[in-house]
Amino acid sequence: MxxxxxxxxxxxxxxxxxxxxxxxxxxxxxxxxxxxMIDKDISAANFKAIIQDFYREFFGKPLKIRFIPSFFPFVxxxxxxxxxxxxxxxxxxxxxxxxxxxxxMGAGMVHPNVLKNSGLNPKFWQGFAFGMxxxxxxxxxxxxxxxxxxxxxxxxxxxxx
Amino acid sequence: MxxxxxxxxxFFKKKLPxxxxxxxxxxxxxxxVAEVKKFNRDWILDIDILPNRGPDSFSCxxxxxxxxxxxxxxxxxxxxxxxEDKGIKARDFINVEVRDKTACSRxxxxxxxxxKVGFSPKWMRERLExxxxxxxxxxxDVANYVxxxxxxxxxxxxxxxxQDRKIIVRFAKEGEKIITLDEERYRLEKEMxxxxxxxxxxxxxxxxxxxxxxxxxxxxxxxxxxxxxxPRVIRRASKRIDLKTDASWRFEHGIDPNLTEFAINRATLLxxxxxxGRIAQGLIDFYPGKVFPKxxxxxxxxxxxxxxxxxxxxxIIAILKSLGFKIKHLKSKIIEVEVPTFRLDVSIPxxxxxxxxxxxxxxxxxxxFPVAALIPPKRNLDIxxxxxxxxxxxxxxxxxxxxxxFISEKDREIFRYSKRELMEVxxxxxxxxxxxxxxxxxxxxxxxxxxxxxxxxxKIFELGKIFHHPKTEKKVLSGVMSGEVFYETKGTxxxxxNKLGVSNIWFDEYRPKPGENKLSIWQPKKCAExxxxxxxxxxxxxxxxxxxxxxKVAIKVSAFxxxxxxxxxxxxxxxxxxxxxxxxxxxRDIAIxxxxxxxxxxxxxxxxxxxxxxxxxxxxxxxxxxxxxxxGKKNLAFxxxxxxxDRTMTSEEIDGLQKKIxxxxxxxxxxxxxx
Ligand SMILES: [Zn+2]
Numbered sequence: 085m086x087x088x089x090x091x092x093x094x095x096x097x098x099x100x101x102x103x104x105x106x107x108x109x110x111x112x113x114x115x116x117x118x119x120x121m122i123d124k125d126i127s128a129a130n131f132k133a134i135i136q137d138f139y140r141e142f143f144g145k146p147l148k149i150r151f152i153p154s155f156f157p158f159v160x161x162x163x164x165x166x167x168x169x170x171x172x173x174x175x176x177x178x179x180x181x182x183x184x185x186x187x188x189m190g191a192g193m194v195h196p197n198v199l200k201n202s203g204l205n206p207k208f209w210q211g212f213a214f215g216m217x218x219x220x221x222x223x224x225x226x227x228x229x230x231x232x233x234x235x236x237x238x239x240x241x242x243x244x245x
Numbered sequence: 246m247x248x249x250x251x252x253x254x255x256f257f258k259k260k261l262p263x264x265x266x267x268x269x270x271x272x273x274x275x276x277x278v279a280e281v282k283k284f285n286r287d288w289i290l291d292i293d294i295l296p297n298r299g300p301d302s303f304s305c306x307x308x309x310x311x312x313x314x315x316x317x318x319x320x321x322x323x324x325x326x327x328x329e330d331k332g333i334k335a336r337d338f339i340n341v342e343v344r345d346k347t348a349c350s351r352x353x354x355x356x357x358x359x360x361k362v363g364f365s366p367k368w369m370r371e372r373l374e375x376x377x378x379x380x381x382x383x384x385x386d387v388a389n390y391v392x393x394x395x396x397x398x399x400x401x402x403x404x405x406x407x408q409d410r411k412i413i414v415r416f417a418k419e420g421e422k423i424i425t426l427d428e429e430r431y432r433l434e435k436e437m438x439x440x441x442x443x444x445x446x447x448x449x450x451x452x453x454x455x456x457x458x459x460x461x462x463x464x465x466x467x468x469x470x471x472x473x474x475x476p477r478v479i480r481r482a483s484k485r486i487d488l489k490t491d492a493s494w495r496f497e498h499g500i501d502p503n504l505t506e507f508a509i510n511r512a513t514l515l516x517x518x519x520x521x522g523r524i525a526q527g528l529i530d531f532y533p534g535k536v537f538p539k540x541x542x543x544x545x546x547x548x549x550x551x552x553x554x555x556x557x558x559x560x561i562i563a564i565l566k567s568l569g570f571k572i573k574h575l576k577s578k579i580i581e582v583e584v585p586t587f588r589l590d591v592s593i594p595x596x597x598x599x600x601x602x603x604x605x606x607x608x609x610x611x612x613x614f615p616v617a618a619l620i621p622p623k624r625n626l627d628i629x630x631x632x633x634x635x636x637x638x639x640x641x642x643x644x645x646x647x648x649x650x651f652i653s654e655k656d657r658e659i660f661r662y663s664k665r666e667l668m669e670v671x672x673x674x675x676x677x678x679x680x681x682x683x684x685x686x687x688x689x690x691x692x693x694x695x696x697x698x699x700x701x702x703x704k705i706f707e708l709g710k711i712f713h714h715p716k717t718e719k720k721v722l723s724g725v726m727s728g729e730v731f732y733e734t735k736g737t738x739x740x741x742x743n744k745l746g747v748s749n750i751w752f753d754e755y756r757p758k759p760g761e762n763k764l765s766i767w768q769p770k771k772c773a774e775x776x777x778x779x780x781x782x783x784x785x786x787x788x789x790x791x792x793x794x795x796x797k798v799a800i801k802v803s804a805f806x807x808x809x810x811x812x813x814x815x816x817x818x819x820x821x822x823x824x825x826x827x828x829x830x831x832x833r834d835i836a837i838x839x840x841x842x843x844x845x846x847x848x849x850x851x852x853x854x855x856x857x858x859x860x861x862x863x864x865x866x867x868x869x870x871x872x873x874x875x876x877g878k879k880n881l882a883f884x885x886x887x888x889x890x891d892r893t894m895t896s897e898e899i900d901g902l903q904k905k906i907x908x909x910x911x912x913x914x915x916x917x918x919x920x
Contacts, residue, residue, distance in 0.1 A: 089744035091617060099650065099710070103674050112674050113650050127617055128602070129553025133612035150605035152272060153599070155295040161552075161599030163607065164277070193551055196595060210551060235649050239700055242644045 090209050091123040097218065108230040115218035118193070120242050122204070122211035128161070128193060131212040139188070143225060148174065150185065159192025159213055170224060186224070189216035248308055249375040250288035252394075256309035256320040267312065270810050274603050275311045299498030300589035304396030307587075314567040314604060317346060325510045330523040333358060338404050339468050343531045344415040348438050349450070350536075351473040351502040352414060354529040355513045356404060358466050360384065360522035369519070370871070378491075384460045384467055385516045388489075397471055397500060397508035398492035400440075400448060404466030406458040409443035412468070414450060421446055424456040429488075437482040438474060451479040451496040452488060467516060471509035473502040474646040501587040502536050538571075539584045543594045546578055551595070554603045554610045564604045565597065628811040630745070631708055637744045639650060640831045641737055643704040643724060648688035650710065651678035656687045659795045661765045668712045681712035685723035686766065686804055690788065693725055694798045703727040708809060720809045727800050731771050731787050732882055733834060734803040736866040738775055740832060740884050743864070745816045751776040755784070766792055775807065777815050783807035798902070830861060830888035831896070833903045837910060838917040841870065841879050846883060848910070855909040856902055859894070863888040 100116045121130070128151070136149045147170065165188045169180035174214040179212035191214035196206035198213075219231050233241045254261050261267055263519035268290055280291040294302045301307045306582070313320040335356040343349050344657070363384040364370075374382050376393050380386050388399040399546035406412070417433035423446040424430050431772055433439060433447065440452035447455045451474040460467065479496040479714055506528065511523055549555050562572050584591045591597065602610070652660075653676055657667065668681040682688065685707045692705050706724035713719075726734055735752060742750050752773040772786025785805035793802060835846060843864055852863050867882035874880060885906070887899050907918045 091620075093620075093622075101650070103672065105674070112678060121615070123615065123617055125550055127551055127553025127613075128607075129610050129613040130615040132553075132610055137613050137614075148275075149612075151610065152277060153275060153295065153603045153607070155297045160593070160595040161602050193438045193595065196593065234647055237646050237648060237688070237695050237705075239644060239692075239696045239703065239705070242646055242705075 090204065090211075091121075092211070093121050095119045106232060108232070109220075111219070111231045111235065113235065114231065116215055117218055118213070118215040120211065120213045122194065122199075122209050124208065124210075126211040128163070128212065131191065131193075131214070135165060135191070135214065142221065143170060145170070151191075154190060154192070156190050157193055158195050158198050160195045162190065162192035165189050165191050165214070188220075189214055191215070246294055246303065246636050247291055247376050248290045248292055248305060249284075249372055250290060250377070251286075252305050253290075253309055253312065256305070257312075257318050258321070259316075259318045261312065261318075262316060264290065267316075270315045271308075271311065271607065274315050275410075275604065284375050285371070287371070296498065297590040298494065298866065300500055301396070301587045303495050303498065304392075304628065305394050307396055310569065316563075317567075323511075325507070325514050327510055327514055327524055328517075329526040331526055333523060333525040335525040335527040335529055337465060338525060339407070339410050339412055339529065341412045341529050341531060342414070344413065345438070346531075346533050348416070348475045348478045349414045349472060350475070350532075350534060351505050352412075352529075353471045353505045353509050354412065354530040355469045355471075355509050356466065356525035357469070357513060357516050357520075357522045358404075358525060360465060360467050360516060360520040362460060362462050362464050362520060365390075365519055382460060382462075383520045384464065387512050387519065389470070390493070391508050391512040391515065392491065395504060395508045396495060397504045398451065398495055399508060399512050400454050400470040400492075401460050402447065402454075402458040402468040402470065403460050403464040404468040405464075407442040407447065407468065408445070411441075411443040412447075412470070413441045414472070415441065417446065423447075423449060425449070425453045426456055426459060427453075428456065431488075434485065436478075437485065438478050440470070449482065449486070449488075450474055452483055452486075452493040453490055464616045467522070469509055469516075471505040471512070473500055473505055481915065499589050499872050502532065503586045506530070508655050515593060536884075538586055539592055541582050541584060541592065541594060541597060542575070543580050543582055543597050544578060545580065547594060548598050548601055551598050552610060553613055554605075556605050560605065561601050564601050568600055568604070570597075570600075626817055627813060628742060630816060633745065633808075634809075634812075635706075635708060636742060636829075637741050637832075638691060638704075638706050638724065638737075640829065641704070641740060642702075642833075643706045646689065646692055646705050646707050647709070648682075648685065648692070648707055649678065650682055650712075652678050652680050652682050652687050653677045656680075659685055660684075666714055668714050668716070684711055684806065685709055685711055685721055686725070686788075686806060689723060689725045689804065690792070690796050690798060690802065693800075693802055694729055694796050697727055697798060697800050700727075722809045722812070723805060725802055725804045726790075727802055729801055730803045732867045732869065733836075734785050735773070735806055736834060736882055736884060738783075738805055739866050740864070742777065745812075747777055747816055749778045751779070752785075755786075765789065775805070777812075780811070780815070782811045782815065789856060828893045829844055829887060830886050830890070831894060831899050833885050833887065833899060834882065835885060835903070835907070835910075836867075836880060836882040836919040838874070838878050838880050838919055840915050841877050843879075843916070845881060848916075850884075851910055852883070852885060852906055855906045856885070856887070859887055859889055859902060860885055860906075861888040 101113050104110055109138045131195055137224055148168040150166050154162045157219045163224035166185040167188050168174040169184050169186050171179040172178050174184035176184045180186055194211050194213050199206045199209055250264050264281045268281045272278050277293045278290050279293055282289050309320045324372040325451050338356040341352055341354055343352050361382055362382050369386055369390055370380040378389050384401045392398045416435055417437045417439045419435045421433040439446040440450050447458045474496050476497050476499045479493050483493040546560055569585045573581040575581055662683055667683055673679045693703055696703055704726045708722045710718045711721050751876040753776055755772050755774050768787035768789050774781050775783040783806050788802045788804055849863055864884040870879040887894055910916050910918055
């Protein structure tokens, strides 16, 4: 963001690391996809349209989306983005703990301090940012139940892709 | 954090929505409710309070405030009028001295005499238990109860056990010791804040009370503490002594200093109600820098612009007022908002917009595409070359793996990396992840170990970053192939580079420079440097049996290792345009043992004749005579490139055609296809 002038539309995939105990849904290294859109008049409504379109395209089926309040230091307001459960279409099942919704990612409107630190005047520029785990997305698409399979090097798994 | 539904109900005259319904309201507008469960005659709501809302919402009162806004009910906010006993003065029982006002911005204390310590009433014990706290005695229980209710941690001392009736708030002396209420011993350090009497520490400030002035059945004089400690000071000490408590957790998130007085009055009143006694006159209050409400200017047009939804001015103002904000109108579209001091999270217009958005409901925000000029992205050549290379290897029968970016200490020893060349992880999750990988080969060989018992032929590649000391990282492309496949590995690299449009490829015998340790991995004489235009871009060869032994790989393995950054730079320079076919091609290899006098063209013709139009190209990549081969024979190795003009060929189709070619070749009795 520091080297370029708005309007900006960026996606950045990359391998990230986290120090934690591993289990079926936690890994020490995984892929994250971060995105950012900055322009004069970018709103939360714009983000909703784009991200809903992305999920529909990715999963290849109609689905609903909802934002619930959340907190991330780089955005204000912050949202957690949920999609309607792919398994039960929102009626509630064990995959979604009966809630009908699946938590997909964190997002929000870029915090003015982040803009300032990148040399942009928050009076003129605004936009959204988001970040999502790629393995989680793949796990949902292919119904994979253990994130550790991605890094296990087992050909019986790898040869399926 | 667990909340009791009945307790929350006690803040309202009107009946609250049913637990499930209330949970949904909170999830959509405030905090996600993880679980609702029955608990005796009550319901427990497990609410995930957002970390920035800790200061105002780690309490029943905080959640009641949210509910009041969401349900539109008024909540009962008592003022708590105390009846102080004019005959006794608090300051005659206790003298408070705060030595660091940055670490302790406020310290309030009250004294209650002639209390009767015992059990607390059933309703209080039930509420404490519903929230996961163990009842102890009526004094300690009141302190805990008021913390859960208001969010302000409180502590009760036995006034007669405080040496010289002193309370001092200061940083500990290095090596000072304390025994806490749960009989644990701690050695204190000089950046830890403590409460002491005239002689010794009596509490680790904001974290845990000490044993000496403990409330017991004989306690008559209670000194109540309700203070505000600096979040950073508490967090540091709590981490240092590895002790997290309900109090430390709240202080770490920050608390409104104006809350101490309200909470201590509430607790004092409850103690008198439950344990009797007299309230000494006077609130002891050290509060040198009173905190006043912040004011934030808000442009109402900005609310619409940021959220992308039109919310009427009346509604915006109604929402803010219901959350306890005060409004002053400046211009028609600009308001000044006074933020209550308990909302530590609100200080800029965007914070207010969040309040407006979530209370109005994020679900009301329409999905609306932005209107903006489409600018196609610049082509990312790195991704282009990565995808192309990966695709070529996959067509050649390889599987792509993603391995961990780490190797273990044991790997380091096996591959004889010196510690100096590696980036060591400071605080690894486990010994398996002690160093950042300096090469992709170790983990690829482990992939072979994992799979060679189940698969006759293994070809795996990985494209990823490797790391060296000091702080360098590089993208490399490496692969492993199982079996006696040194020449096939060479062929694979030939094919890969050819398809990437590189022509000038050399395999040079490796002559180690002094001090190089490559030969510990590679089999001497069966390894080579890969060069393009005389520039070294990688290495290939058989892996040394010693390494394979240490990794328990019981078959031969060849590998290649290519500096991908160099390769994509060279290919970008060399790449020329070639017509791109619409359908993908696939490559299969074939090796054939023929009498020495047979010409390559004879074999080629046979392949073309059998494969017809579906064989687009055949490349000879290796001729070998002598050595372990039978006398008078030579070995020829080919890549056969299959491609249909009108469709994508399935692998079954390709395999079938390959079989047909093999049997056509073997019709000649002296020709022998090697599997
Ligand atoms: Zn479901």
